[in-house]
Amino acid sequence: MYNSLIITNNIHSWVVSWMPAAVTGITEMIMIALAYLTLFAVLGLFLVLMERKVAAWFQLRIGPNRVGFFGMFQTIADALKLLSKELTGTDKADKFLYNLAPYFLIISSLMALAVFPFSQNLQAFDINIGIFFLIAISSIGVIGILLGGWSSNNKFALIGAMRSGVQTISYELSVGLSLLTMILLTGSLQLSEIIEVQKSGWLIVQGHIPAVIAFMIYMIAGTAETNRAPFDMVEAESELGAGFHTEYSGMKFAYFFLAEFINMFIIAAIGTTVFFGGWLSPFGITESIPWLGVFWFFLKAFALVFLMMWFRWTFPRLRVDQLLTLEWKYLLPINLFNIVLMAIIVWLNFTIQF
Amino acid sequence: MSYFSDIYHGIRTLLTGMGVTGKYFLHSRKGAITQQYPDNRDTLKMFERFRGEVVMPHDENNEHSCTGCQKCEIACPNGSIEIIWDRQVDPETGKKKKLIDKHIYHLGMCTQCGLCIDACPSDAIKWAQNFENAVYDRSQLTRVLNRPGSKVRAGVEE
DSSP, rough: OOOSSSHHHHHHHHHHSSSOOHHHHHHHHHHHHHHHHHHHHHHHHHHHHHHHHHHHTTTTOOOOEEEEEEEHHHHHHHHHHTSSSSOOOOTTOOOOHHHHHHHHHHHHHHHHHHTTOBBBOSOOOOOOTTTHHHHHHTTTHHHHHHHHHHHTTTTHHHHHHHHHHHHHHHHHHHHHHHHHHHHHHHHOOHHHHHHHHHHSSSSSTTTTHHHHHHHHHHHHHHHHHHHHHTHHHOTTTHTTTTGGGGTOOHHHHHHHHHHHHHHHHHHHOOEOOEEEEEEEEGGTTTTTTTTHHHHHHHHHHHHOOOOHHHHHSSOOOOOOOHHHIIIIIIIIIHHHHHHHHHHHHTTTTTTOOO | OHHHHHHHHHHHHHHHHHHHHHHHTTHHHOOOOOOOOOGTTTTTTOOTOOOEEEOOOOOSSEEEEOOOOOOOHHHHHTTEEEEEEEEEETTTTEEEEEEEEEEETTTTTOOOOHHHHOOOOOOOEEOOOOOOOOOSSGGEEEOOOSSSOOETTTTTTO
């Protein structure tokens, strides 16, 4: 929470200067929470706009360009529309769980967002089991999906939720194992420590062949874990209406929608931190300006987000059995073999370091 | 060993697909097919094969090439075309001849199937490319295709 960045230091000393010591901690926590909520909302809206623009460009369309400059305020207008809409529900829905479900998704993705180092020391919570925490938190989100599908008393929602369970539980394995492959290189689960290691070359360069394989597996499994096309069994529009959030409307629907995009960003951010050096600039060109780390972090993360959008608008959808075949017959064995390969490379010191 | 060749082929075909879509992505700025319609009303040019409504082209002498054979009227499956014709004496040859009085086209009933245009032996009617056909009253959708005072072009009937 205590940073070396000048702006956060200034805020800290300003808060300390006029407040009794007993409440400064809580005040700063609230400020950080508000900052993250703002980041969450802005990121979500921006990612939705980016998705629509990128989709349009892939399909030789123009995309939203009416509201504001180049359609900048399109998603804000959409969010306002969703805010003003009626919250409906089915008759025999389990009202408590039905209302609870969106918050599971929102809170799990917010918690995951909290541990990323956006720049040198610009990190809300530098937990020493960072990667483990991220993997654990990202699997809580699926409970929200399962609850939402189960409690809305709709067969399509239920089928969608069950598919989500199958998919997320299978692919978490690959995400975890591919990240574990990289942990062999860093020797630490702490995210700031992982970035410290990458000052002598990004991990995808350090670990060369097994790192590239791990990255490919990570991107495939990560796309599957966010339930995006080509793995969108959960919201299969052609089969299940809107899947698990068929019965949700208004702001509760918007929560699901936002959380889906934030999850995509989280997958990209983990990929950035573990494979591409987080906030480190390429070849250390802006080493002396710490706040530019934020720029590099978001640049890399959005590049990975773009990669996932590219997947979505290129590949055909998988059937459920093909989905599970891909995971259990291909990704998992390759992954296990890859870990052994990485272990040998680390053991014999075959890593590339600058 | 089909396991490994499957992986190889899978990755190769996926990358080929990404290459294709990537090319589209990079060319989207120039090649966007979206027409921003009300804005580009002045410059928008419809495609040659677009079926707007049936029109009868007239040349500068106010002559058309409809002989009043009624093949279009018979070909039309939903009776959008009515031809009011008359037998008159041709002043040049002195023979009696079939001449159209009004070629009536009901746009409101037309399904743009194009059978009348296929059936026409003298290419008297063709498709127009306009598409802004909204009117305030249904009666305005009934159009008389031949202009007042027009006559059939000489030599069409041979």
